[in-house]
Amino acid sequence: MKEARGNRLLVGKLVLLTLGMFAFGYALVPLYDVFCEVTGIGDRTGSPTAATYLPTAADTDRVVEIEFIASVNQGAPWEFRPAVSRMQVHPGKMYQTTFFARNTAGEDLVGQAVPSVAPGLANRYFQKTECFCFTEQRFEAGEGRDMPVVFFIDPELPDHLETVTLSYTFFAQDRVAAR
Amino acid sequence: MSSITATQDQHDDHHPTGLKRWLTTTNHKDIGTLYLVFSLIMFLFGGSMALVIRAELFQPGLQLVDPGFFNQMTTMHALIMVFGAIMPAFVGLANWMVPLMVGAPDMALPRLNNWSFWILPMAFTLLGMTLLFPGGAPAAGWTMYPPLVLQTGDAFPFLIFAVHLMGISSVLGAINIIVTIMNMRAPGMGLLKMPLFVWTWLITAYLLILVMPVLAGAVTMLLTDKYFGTSFFLAAGGGDPVMFQHIFWFFGHPEVYIMILPAFGVVSQIIPTFSRKPLFGYDSMVYATASIAFLSFIVWAHHMFTVGMPLAGQLFFMFSTMLIAVPTGVKVFNWVATMWKGAMTFETPMLFALAFVFLFTIGGFSGLMLAIAPADMQYHDTYFVVAHFHYVLVPGAAFAIMAAVYYWLPKWTGHMYNEKLGKLHFWLSAISVNVTFFPQHFVGLAGMPRRIPDYATQFADFNAISSVGAFVFGFSQLLFTYIIWSCARGGQKATDQVWEGADGLEWTVPSPAPHHTFDTPPVIK
Numbered sequence: 041m042k043e044a045r046g047n048r049l050l051v052g053k054l055v056l057l058t059l060g061m062f063a064f065g066y067a068l069v070p071l072y073d074v075f076c077e078v079t080g081i082g083d084r085t086g087s088p089t090a091a092t093y094l095p096t097a098a099d100t101d102r103v104v105e106i107e108f109i110a111s112v113n114q115g116a117p118w119e120f121r122p123a124v125s126r127m128q129v130h131p132g133k134m135y136q137t138t139f140f141a142r143n144t145a146g147e148d149l150v151g152q153a154v155p156s157v158a159p160g161l162a163n164r165y166f167q168k169t170e171c172f173c174f175t176e177q178r179f180e181a182g183e184g185r186d187m188p189v190v191f192f193i194d195p196e197l198p199d200h201l202e203t204v205t206l207s208y209t210f211f212a213q214d215r216v217a218a219r
Numbered sequence: 220m221s222s223i224t225a226t227q228d229q230h231d232d233h234h235p236t237g238l239k240r241w242l243t244t245t246n247h248k249d250i251g252t253l254y255l256v257f258s259l260i261m262f263l264f265g266g267s268m269a270l271v272i273r274a275e276l277f278q279p280g281l282q283l284v285d286p287g288f289f290n291q292m293t294t295m296h297a298l299i300m301v302f303g304a305i306m307p308a309f310v311g312l313a314n315w316m317v318p319l320m321v322g323a324p325d326m327a328l329p330r331l332n333n334w335s336f337w338i339l340p341m342a343f344t345l346l347g348m349t350l351l352f353p354g355g356a357p358a359a360g361w362t363m364y365p366p367l368v369l370q371t372g373d374a375f376p377f378l379i380f381a382v383h384l385m386g387i388s389s390v391l392g393a394i395n396i397i398v399t400i401m402n403m404r405a406p407g408m409g410l411l412k413m414p415l416f417v418w419t420w421l422i423t424a425y426l427l428i429l430v431m432p433v434l435a436g437a438v439t440m441l442l443t444d445k446y447f448g449t450s451f452f453l454a455a456g457g458g459d460p461v462m463f464q465h466i467f468w469f470f471g472h473p474e475v476y477i478m479i480l481p482a483f484g485v486v487s488q489i490i491p492t493f494s495r496k497p498l499f500g501y502d503s504m505v506y507a508t509a510s511i512a513f514l515s516f517i518v519w520a521h522h523m524f525t526v527g528m529p530l531a532g533q534l535f536f537m538f539s540t541m542l543i544a545v546p547t548g549v550k551v552f553n554w555v556a557t558m559w560k561g562a563m564t565f566e567t568p569m570l571f572a573l574a575f576v577f578l579f580t581i582g583g584f585s586g587l588m589l590a591i592a593p594a595d596m597q598y599h600d601t602y603f604v605v606a607h608f609h610y611v612l613v614p615g616a617a618f619a620i621m622a623a624v625y626y627w628l629p630k631w632t633g634h635m636y637n638e639k640l641g642k643l644h645f646w647l648s649a650i651s652v653n654v655t656f657f658p659q660h661f662v663g664l665a666g667m668p669r670r671i672p673d674y675a676t677q678f679a680d681f682n683a684i685s686s687v688g689a690f691v692f693g694f695s696q697l698l699f700t701y702i703i704w705s706c707a708r709g710g711q712k713a714t715d716q717v718w719e720g721a722d723g724l725e726w727t728v729p730s731p732a733p734h735h736t737f738d739t740p741p742v743i744k
Binding site: 046050054058061064065066072154160211 | 398433
């Protein structure tokens with residue numbers, strides 16, 4: 041009988057460990073973000089938030105090429121493209137460009153653009169002060185319009201980076217909008 | 220009237236017969252047999268899917284199956300082999316051998332043991348029936364990366380619930396094995412006197428408990444992403460598909476050691492027997508196993524060097540991965556040192572064990588090549604990766620299982636298997652497995668991507684060779700099935716010790732091992 045109690049105790053501990061690891065799987069979701077923020081690695085490219093500071097002085101000696109890419113997932117009912125595909129910019133100076141989107145579905149849609157910067161290292165130096173990706177965009181059926189992005193490149197951008205790519209993927213936000 | 224009496228008599232004897240015996244059994248030997256037979260069936264089933272893949276890849280171009288079905292085959296082959304063949308086979312070996320090796324009368328939790336087996340056929344029925352669905356079986360790869368896997372049709376919830384059931388089965392089995400090993404060892408058998416197979420299983424069982432629930436969590440997140448409006452992995456809702464890869468491989472890398480540590484245990488039993496020397500460096504073997512298990516938790520991102528990790532991350536995962544070569548090297552050298560100046564003989568189990576040491580090491584070396592982050596940019600998702608993990612899983616894990624079956628089959632059935640046929644099976648398998656997988660290194664290095672049903676014509680010759688090898692390997696396993704079947708039916712009587720150099724408690728009980736053993740615990744000197 042002593043053995044049966046010993047078994048129960050050990051089984052109990054192991055079941056607790058199992059449940060704990062299931063919870064840990066979920067805990068990895070916030071831990072993943074915290075880890076990237078604390079260590080500064082990963083440079084989460086997805087965060088559609090505005091720049092928290094403004095440039096002080098433009099570095100007119102240096103020219104960085106910025107490429108713009110717009111994409112929609114297969115079958116998504118959008119026409120989506122940048123107004124210009126590339127720009128030559130000076131770090132520390134503000135620039136504006138636009139992206140054009142049209143709702144090709146027969147009904148009103150809410151869209152959300154998700155930005156991504158490549159190479160990932162450049163992300164923290166690509167500062168957007170105004171962007172259509174900060175908010176959801178409502179489109180009536182067939183409506184199309186130009187949407188602005190105002191940005192600057194932080195002069196701290198590492199020297200070896202000569203080209204930075206900003207890409208947006210446009211999603212229909214039926215589910216998220218419904219919440 | 221007499222027939223009723225007869226039924227009652229049987230009932231009193233606690234030995235139901237026929238199907239009911241197998242459905243209700245709580246005997247560790249019966250359940251071990253169930254696990255092993257189930258895994259053999261799954262091995263042949265998953266293997267036939269591999270043959271569909273190899274038949275399609277025999278020539279460039281699309282010949283036999285459409286690409287969608289090809290993707291279903293790669294996905295199902297992997298899921299079935301990992302969760303249906305390799306893992307249950309090792310659990311079956313543990314069920315049969317762990318109580319015999321530690322001198323326990325049965326597993327600690329026999330009813331739970333019955334349940335953890337019978338969940339498995341249910342899981343694989345759920346998974347297998349998706350092949351008949353209009354949209355077909357899951358086809359996004361066994362790694363189930365979103366967003367692709369979220370495009371799976373009606374098969375998707377079946378995939379998720381099948382994975383849940385496999386996880387529950389493994390965790391229940393692992394709990395049972397840990398409790399048996401910790402609480403039911405014969406008096407006098409200290410932890411560092413346990414046979415190495417028992418040690419490796421103790422550590423494997425802990426790995427299972429630590430990572431299977433994480434997989435269950437990850438697939439549950441996929442389920443809620445698809446049906447319940449969450450956005451764990453959906454960029455549109457603020458989630459991150461790369462995070463799935465992190466969570467998946469946090470499970471996935473320990474998982475590959477779950478599939479190889481018990482193999483290390485098997486080989487550490489067999490090589491001393493046929494070298495007629497005790498295992499060299501027993502303590503270091505135990506510590507090496509524990510180190511590998513620990514390291515397996517901090518190397519996961521070497522599966523995803525190409526997702527755009529910062530340099531610091533790449534360096535960390537590169538070096539921690541390479542560190543695993545140290546304890547693994549300790550093991551390989553210990554096996555070689557065990558054979559050194561031993562009086563070796565080469566029966567079938569020993570041949571499989573030797574092939575394991577040699578071919579697993581080749582798989583380990585290609586793993587080291589893949590661990591080099593800058594080089595991995597070239598190898599990632601090519602046939603080089605396919606060759607690497609098949610070398611560690613087929614002539615690695617599967618050969619160790621075959622070695623274990625030949626080694627302990629006389630103890631299970633009471634008969635010697637047909638040694639001539641066993642050797643024939645070994646040579647057919649050992650040659651064809653290399654013919655199959657070695658050329659895949661070359662096409663992989665030259666850039667042939669994995670999981671694609673067509674390829675550029677310059678890869679045609681190596682692929683044709685590989686396909687021929689695969690068919691020879693596949694059909695050789697029918698010979699294996701025949702050898703097991705005929706050994707169960709009859710053959711030369713096996714002695715209790717079976718092998719001249721065999722040492723351990725399992726060889727002190729009669730052959731075949733009676734239904735109940737060690738009702739009074741043996742005394743270990």
